[in-house]
Amino acid sequence: MTPGLVDIGIALAMVALIAALTVGFHRRTPQQVEDGPENELYRAYTREFDRTLSAAAIPTSLPEISPDGEKGYLEKDDRKWRLQIDRAEHNYDRLGDLGALETHEDGELSSTAVLLMVDQSGSMRGEPMAWVAAGVRRLSEELGRRGASVAVAGYSTAGWHGGFTRRKWLRDGKPSRPGRLCALLHILYQPFDNAALDPDDWRQMLNPDVLRENVDGEALEWGVNQLKSRLERRRILLVVSDGAPVDDSTLMANGPSYMHRHFLQVRDAILGAKELELMAIGAAFRVSEFYPVSRDAVDAGTLVETGLELVTRNDKYGL
Numbered sequence: 001m002t003p004g005l006v007d008i009g010i011a012l013a014m015v016a017l018i019a020a021l022t023v024g025f026h027r028r029t030p031q032q033v034e035d036g037p038e039n040e041l042y043r044a045y046t047r048e049f050d051r052t053l054s055a056a057a058i059p060t061s062l063p064e065i066s067p068d069g070e071k072g073y074l075e076k077d078d079r080k081w082r083l084q085i086d087r088a089e090h091n092y093d094r095l096g097d098l099g100a101l102e103t104h105e106d107g108e109l110s111s112t113a114v115l116l117m118v119d120q121s122g123s124m125r126g127e128p129m130a131w132v133a134a135g136v137r138r139l140s141e142e143l144g145r146r147g148a149s150v151a152v153a154g155y156s157t158a159g160w161h162g163g164f165t166r167r168k169w170l171r172d173g174k175p176s177r178p179g180r181l182c183a184l185l186h187i188l189y190q191p192f193d194n195a196a197l198d199p200d201d202w203r204q205m206l207n208p209d210v211l212r213e214n215v216d217g218e219a220l221e222w223g224v225n226q227l228k229s230r231l232e233r234r235r236i237l238l239v240v241s242d243g244a245p246v247d248d249s250t251l252m253a254n255g256p257s258y259m260h261r262h263f264l265q266v267r268d269a270i271l272g273a274k275e276l277e278l279m280a281i282g283a284a285f286r287v288s289e290f291y292p293v294s295r296d297a298v299d300a301g302t303l304v305e306t307g308l309e310l311v312t313r314n315d316k317y318g319l
Contacts, residue, residue, distance in 0.1 A: 066159025135303030162249030
């Protein structure tokens with residue numbers, strides 16, 4: 001074969017190889033399904049891998065409740081975590097200068113139970129989580145000083161990309177429209193029966209391996225269940241969030257609006273029942289589209305101020 005023909009042959013071979021790789025890539029890339037009908041029932045593919053943890057259980061439990069360690073998604077060096085704790089403690093210490101917080105009536109919230117529930121999705125990583133954690137800690141303390149019973153919780157998922165739930169779905173042959181395709185993770189940082197948020201438990205809120213994805217509809221249901229047994233006259237579910245519910249595995253297999261539709265159904269059911277008050281603080285994000293009673297915050301100080309404004313308002317259901 002002449003040199004010219006050799007060059008042409010090599011070029012054709014390269015084109016064929018690239019084409020084959022391209023076809024193979026597209027075959028491996030999952031395609032998002034279309035949305036189902038508006039009346040499609042929301043469901044979980046399995047609840048086998050859902051977990052509720054105490055803050056103290058996080059360090060030992062996280063490697064066990066998801067396959068993230070196998071995929072290299074767990075932090076191998078805790079320097080980032082220590083840096084995050086330093087930033088959060090700095091933000092918390094600065095809140096000592098908020099003189100307006102000193103003005104209150106003793107016991108004004110003595111008949112109030114407040115569950116502060118924090119969105120711990122991956123988009124909160126870094127500075128947002130540092131100031132949100134600081135603000136939530138100070139807000140919980142201030143509400144307690146005013147007589148409220150306070151609990152602090154976080155909601156995320158047990159692992160990226162569906163965790164063990166998606167693995168089960170794959171083993172089962174990937175049945176269509178499987179419903180929620182991730183494992184839920186709820187963390188109780190401060191139970192209602194604790195007088196204050198323990199600093200060691202609070203630092204676990206900064207753990208980078210907690211921050212995964214967010215299933216807000218089921219998080220609201222979980223929060224309502226935590227408040228059901230409270231005997232206080234006012235029961236308040238106060239959510240701190242930076243956006244809409246997102247879990248890639250669930251959305252790819254059920255359609256782009258599947259999780260949002262369920263969130264709206266749950267929200268409307270809570271508001272309609274009027275058994276408790278639902279409020280929200282947007283973490284550098286306007287959440288009024290999702291929560292009729294809400295305020296936005298851009299740092300720890302405004303989070304505390306807006307949280308107090310929401311909880312101390314007099315109209316019972318925020319209507």
